[in-house]
Amino acid sequence: MELRKYLADLENRIDEHQEEILHEEYRRFAHREMKEVSYFKPSRKPAPSTIEWEHVYFNDTLDDFDAMIYKQLLRANDQLAEGGGELLSFRSNYGTGLIPSMLGCEVREMPREQDSLPAPIHLEWEQVLEINEKYRKGWRPDIRSGLGQKCIDAAHYLEEVLKDFPKLQKYLHIYQPDTQGPCSLAEAIIGSDFYLLVYDEEDEIMDFTEVITDTFIRYLQLWKEEFPYCNAEYSYDYGLYFKGGVMIREDACTNIPPDMYEEFFMEADQKILDTFGGGGAHFCGHGDHLLESFSQLNGLTALNMSQPDMNDMDGIVYPNTIDKDIQIIGMAKFEARRCDRKQIDLKGMVHVGLCVAAWMGEPEKDPRGEE
Numbered sequence: 001m002e003l004r005k006y007l008a009d010l011e012n013r014i015d016e017h018q019e020e021i022l023h024e025e026y027r028r029f030a031h032r033e034m035k036e037v038s039y040f041k042p043s044r045k046p047a048p049s050t051i052e053w054e055h056v057y058f059n060d061t062l063d064d065f066d067a068m069i070y071k072q073l074l075r076a077n078d079q080l081a082e083g084g085g086e087l088l089s090f091r092s093n094y095g096t097g098l099i100p101s102m103l104g105c106e107v108r109e110m111p112r113e114q115d116s117l118p119a120p121i122h123l124e125w126e127q128v129l130e131i132n133e134k135y136r137k138g139w140r141p142d143i144r145s146g147l148g149q150k151c152i153d154a155a156h157y158l159e160e161v162l163k164d165f166p167k168l169q170k171y172l173h174i175y176q177p178d179t180q181g182p183c184s185l186a187e188a189i190i191g192s193d194f195y196l197l198v199y200d201e202e203d204e205i206m207d208f209t210e211v212i213t214d215t216f217i218r219y220l221q222l223w224k225e226e227f228p229y230c231n232a233e234y235s236y237d238y239g240l241y242f243k244g245g246v247m248i249r250e251d252a253c254t255n256i257p258p259d260m261y262e263e264f265f266m267e268a269d270q271k272i273l274d275t276f277g278g279g280g281a282h283f284c285g286h287g288d289h290l291l292e293s294f295s296q297l298n299g300l301t302a303l304n305m306s307q308p309d310m311n312d313m314d315g316i317v318y319p320n321t322i323d324k325d326i327q328i329i330g331m332a333k334f335e336a337r338r339c340d341r342k343q344i345d346l347k348g349m350v351h352v353g354l355c356v357a358a359w360m361g362e363p364e365k366d367p368r369g370e371e
Contacts, residue, residue, distance in 0.1 A: 001066040006053065006073055007165050010088075013047040013080050014167040019088075026087065026241040030234055032325070034348035039336055041352040042085030053077050059112045061093075065157045068093060075239070076172065085353045086239025089173045090158060092151035095119060098177055099215055100189050101146025103131060122191030125201075132207045141211075143219040151177040152226050173236040176223055180249045181281075182268035183261070185212045187252040195255065198264060206264060213268040217275050220246060235279060239354055240329045242302035244279030246272055254287040262293055273299040280329065286310040291320040302327045308335040309367040314344065322349035330354040334366040341370075 022042055029040045053074060061068035069090070076088045095117030097107035104127065105120035123131075142148075155174050162169040180188070186209060187194045198205050224231035224245070237247045248269055253261055273279055278299030283290075288311040294300060303321050305328070311317050313335065321328055329351045336352040338344075 001056075001064065001070055003066040003070055003161065004164075005051070006070060006077075007161065007168060009049055009051050010073065010076055010080065010172075011165045011167050013049065014088075014171060015045065015047065016167060016171075018044050019167075019171045022085065022087065027234075029348070029351060030241055030243050030327070032327075032349070037348050038339065038344075038346045039331070039350040039352050040348065041333075041336065043353075044080065044083045044085065046083035047080045049077060049081055057112050057115050058117050059109055059115075062109065062118065065154050068154060069158055069161075079239070087173060087236060087241055088168075088171050089175055089236050089239050090155070091175055091238070092154040092177045093117065094147050094151060094177070096178055096180055096184070096188060098147045098151060099179055099185055099212065099219065102141045102143055102148055102215055102219070103146075103189060103211070105146075105189055107147065120188050123189055125190070125193065125197070128190060128208055129204060131211060132204055135207070135211045140218070141215050143215065143222055148219060148222075152223070155227060174227060174230070175236040175238075176220060176230060176247065178249070179216055179220060181253070181265075182209050182213050182216065182248075182272075183250050183256070183265045184252040185216070186265075187255075198256075198260060209264060209268050213271055217272060220276065233277065237280065237304075238330070240280075240302075240304065240351070242280045242327065242329055244273070244299060244301050245276030246279035247282060247304075248272055248279065249282045251282075251284050253290055254283050254285050258290055258293045261290055266293060266297070270297055270299075273297060280304060282306075288312050288316040291316050295320040295324050295326060300326055302329045304328075304330045306330075306332075307367075308332055318344075318346070322347055325349075327351065332362055334363065338366060338370055 022044065025042055028034055034040050056067055056071050061071045072090045072093060078084065079086050079088065097105060097118055097120035100120035101107050105123060107118045107120050109118045110116040158174065190197060234241060234243055235245055253265065278301050280302035281294060281300060282304040284306045287305065303326055327349050331350050331352045333352055339346055
């Protein structure tokens with residue numbers, strides 16, 4: 001992998017003036033200063049590449065920092081080539097098994113042709129009980145174990161490489177790895193039995209949630225020590241920008257009712273937000289049943305949701321986000337077009353142009369058939 005060749009290509013195509021304007025627009029948006037528009041839809045002037053950027057399979061990136069970094073740079077290349085409005089960003093990308101690997105989960109590669117990141121294999125319930133018992137006696141997981149140190153080493157490797165590329169060093173933003181969120185981590189580590197065990201083993205689940213939350217916090221604190229520029233009032237995430245120091249990914253929460261979320265995981269999410277000065281939350285799929293609970297989290301500044309077509313945007317989502325000073329970042333373009341047609345004022349509180357779902361790209365047409 002000739003990584004420097006591709007870094008040089010990006011370096012030569014970056015227009016610093018455009019990047020500065022783009023960053024100022026994101027700053028104004030995050031500061032709630034875009035009241036003159038319904039929504040924020042950033043863009044660049046296209047700067048196509050003169051070289052071919054080839055596809056790389058995820059499996060080929062797992063033991064090769066150059067290949068993993070290249071895989072991340074593919075999105076930056078697309079943004080420059082197509083005139084996209086995402087901020088250029090990098091994540092040490094080894095899948096959702098980061099924190100599970102610290103707690104003893106095997107992280108297993110997917111078939112190469114599937115082109116997916118590896119995933120954690122759940123523990124047996126007896127192993128979870130052992131973890132809880134050790135934790136009560138003072139044991140704490142080694143946050144550099146499993147994939148913990150590997151994510152750090154990959155990002156430091158990129159830092160060294162970027163010293164020869166001053167524009168990328170300034171405009172390619174390294175951000176937190178995929179630490180997921182307490183509910184998603186519990187489901188991944190325990191397995192599908194999790195949804196029954198929250199009823200049958202309430203005390204143990206609550207104790208295990210404490211273990212997970214503590215590990216999440218300690219690892220992200222370590223990350224911010226290793227990369228001090230990540231310890232700021234505003235954060236980057238997947239080309240997005242928002243107020244606060246953390247992004248909590250709670251996809252598994254969409255599978256549980258609000259009362260269960262509030263009993264088992266709301267306190268954990270609040271503790272994370274309190275620790276890092278607020279931040280954002282993400283979920284894929286149908287999650288509007290949780291929005292009133294999410295809106296009560298102190299310090300929740302932004303919501304990233306991938307599929308507005310699966311949610312009651314007008315009746316639930318907007319009243320519990322933009323009407324309560326919680327921005328929506330990464331809104332699908334088709335939802336913005338629907339709001340335009342229906343003359344729904346999003347009050348400058350919605351960012352449009354990036355829709356992230358692990359299993360799909362953003363549909364060009366509204367899946368609800370409204371276009």
